[in-house]
Amino acid sequence: MSVSDQRLLGRALVRRGILSDETLEVLLAQQREKGAALLDLVAGSSMASDEAVGRALAAECGLSFVEQIVVDEVDPAVASQLPIGYARSHRLLLVEDGPESAKVVCVDPFDTEALDDVRATLGKRVEVGVAAQGKLTDAINRVYERQERGNTLEADEGIKEEEAIDILESDDDAPIIRWVNGLFFQAVRERASDIHIEPEEKEVIVRYRIDGQLYVAHRASRQFMSSVVARVKIMSGLNIAEKRLPQDGRISLKIAGRAIDIRVSTVPTSRDHERIVMRLLHKTNVLLDLSDLGFGERDYTLMHQLITRPNGIVLVTGPTGSGKTTTLYACLNRINQPKINILTAEDPVEYELGGIHQVAVQPKIGLTFASALRAFLRQDPDVIMVGEIRDKETAEIAIQASLTGHLVLSTLHTNDAAGAITRLVEMEMEPFLVRSTVIGILAQRLVRVLCPKCKEAYEATPYELQQLGLDAERTRLRDQRQLSPKYQPHEVQYEPVGWRGPGMPTFYRAKGCDHCEHKGFTGRLGIYELLMVDDTVGSLVLRSADAQTIKRAAQNAGMDSLRDDGARKVLMGKTTVEEVVAATQEDALFDE
Numbered sequence: 001m002s003v004s005d006q007r008l009l010g011r012a013l014v015r016r017g018i019l020s021d022e023t024l025e026v027l028l029a030q031q032r033e034k035g036a037a038l039l040d041l042v043a044g045s046s047m048a049s050d051e052a053v054g055r056a057l058a059a060e061c062g063l064s065f066v067e068q069i070v071v072d073e074v075d076p077a078v079a080s081q082l083p084i085g086y087a088r089s090h091r092l093l094l095v096e097d098g099p100e101s102a103k104v105v106c107v108d109p110f111d112t113e114a115l116d117d118v119r120a121t122l123g124k125r126v127e128v129g130v131a132a133q134g135k136l137t138d139a140i141n142r143v144y145e146r147q148e149r150g151n152t153l154e155a156d157e158g159i160k161e162e163e164a165i166d167i168l169e170s171d172d173d174a175p176i177i178r179w180v181n182g183l184f185f186q187a188v189r190e191r192a193s194d195i196h197i198e199p200e201e202k203e204v205i206v207r208y209r210i211d212g213q214l215y216v217a218h219r220a221s222r223q224f225m226s227s228v229v230a231r232v233k234i235m236s237g238l239n240i241a242e243k244r245l246p247q248d249g250r251i252s253l254k255i256a257g258r259a260i261d262i263r264v265s266t267v268p269t270s271r272d273h274e275r276i277v278m279r280l281l282h283k284t285n286v287l288l289d290l291s292d293l294g295f296g297e298r299d300y301t302l303m304h305q306l307i308t309r310p311n312g313i314v315l316v317t318g319p320t321g322s323g324k325t326t327t328l329y330a331c332l333n334r335i336n337q338p339k340i341n342i343l344t345a346e347d348p349v350e351y352e353l354g355g356i357h358q359v360a361v362q363p364k365i366g367l368t369f370a371s372a373l374r375a376f377l378r379q380d381p382d383v384i385m386v387g388e389i390r391d392k393e394t395a396e397i398a399i400q401a402s403l404t405g406h407l408v409l410s411t412l413h414t415n416d417a418a419g420a421i422t423r424l425v426e427m428e429m430e431p432f433l434v435r436s437t438v439i440g441i442l443a444q445r446l447v448r449v450l451c452p453k454c455k456e457a458y459e460a461t462p463y464e465l466q467q468l469g470l471d472a473e474r475t476r477l478r479d480q481r482q483l484s485p486k487y488q489p490h491e492v493q494y495e496p497v498g499w500r501g502p503g504m505p506t507f508y509r510a511k512g513c514d515h516c517e518h519k520g521f522t523g524r525l526g527i528y529e530l531l532m533v534d535d536t537v538g539s540l541v542l543r544s545a546d547a548q549t550i551k552r553a554a555q556n557a558g559m560d561s562l563r564d565d566g567a568r569k570v571l572m573g574k575t576t577v578e579e580v581v582a583a584t585q586e587d588a589l590f591d592e
């Protein structure tokens, strides 16, 4: 944790127009409560890009802003004079060490204590530059990784087919171990979420899922398969001899300082070999704070309010793979404190959270979401997270839990936020019970994030503006909405998304470069629609209004639709029009 003066830092960001006074106060309160660094809270939200923050801080302190840190030019031996833990927690990288002076790049120039320590350690003058947080973190990882590679997993490049055959002829297991380790190493480096190892007729194919898409990463000779399967089974504690039944196991690894949990599943195939699918749970990726999810200012502030209420039901909706679990974990992470009793029922437990009691439901033995929830109520919880509300019984107990003074977090499979209300009514929940318990519903999707190194700027077309609902007509309607008596900002002021000219905005398209493995994208980002069940929406719930009517009312009160939030992220240059349109196809655009 940075020890810089968070208030001084915050004031600097206000002076430079990055934060408003009100937002700063909210963030400082969260910062004190959670002990998170202010810069992390800012960086994770969509309030400003980390580059804008870096430039502002550099300007404020009269330091140079470092656009690019050329990792190959940084000597790992120089950098590692500062221990990696220190570099990470204070977010600074020693890039040069000359006879007279040294040079450090940092994210937070207000962390003067750390900079003084560096001066004292090196015993010379230290020149300071400021960089964007993302770039610096990436540079720290890559520089120290070069230093560490020798003693962690070394097989960095894949093994070619000829080598694979050699492995079979050797009695030594080491090459197989290296090869399998290499798969993990590369998967982590490329941020893969899954590794598939599949026997084909003549060869073994290894595919990685990166940002939701599968890519072939390696091919090896078919003869190689049994050794690989055996190695993975040993690592995950599975029975090597059992080849006819599916098995599930788990591997915990540490790669380049990052803890990774891997869920392993084997399934026998008709090709006489098992196929293996491994899901990588990057602890650092999974356990995010609320501020890391990319919420806009309104959604961020309101989400924080919702999950700090003493009771009520907060629902997250979206299809499978839309990041709902990550959001729920980030919510729990935000409110997790020793004095709060948090219980979860999950299928499966994807990530173990310290200080929280988690139960994996097992329908086979009768441990369902409903029965776990019922048992929880006797365990005096404050907050309950239920993986999913699938049936009437679970919905009933969730409502009962909320009515008896608990905060309940859960997910529902519906396309949009308003649909969650009608789904609960379809499950035969009384509208008045839904009205008196559900306090907020978040719908979400994931879109791919453009690679910042190679994204290509172009001038948006009128058609694209229309697709995103950014055209003059809709912008005017949204701006007008704020003047209507129906407008309910929930005490959050923000500018409705829109394009107010002059000319056309700059959008970006994907290109591809070495940095992003020629995919044009690096990682994914959520787009959100947060429906507050306030008096307006509540009265529609009581009248059993349809989802479209509820959505329209919420939009008039200031809610951004999924597409609106996507449009905002296109305007920020974080993603493309195609990504947003594809992710929000069923999100009808309408305004009154």
Ligand SMILES: [Zn+2]
Pocket: 451, 452, 453, 454, 455, 511, 512, 513, 514, 515, 516, 517, 518, 519, 520, 521
């Ligand atoms: Zn790129």
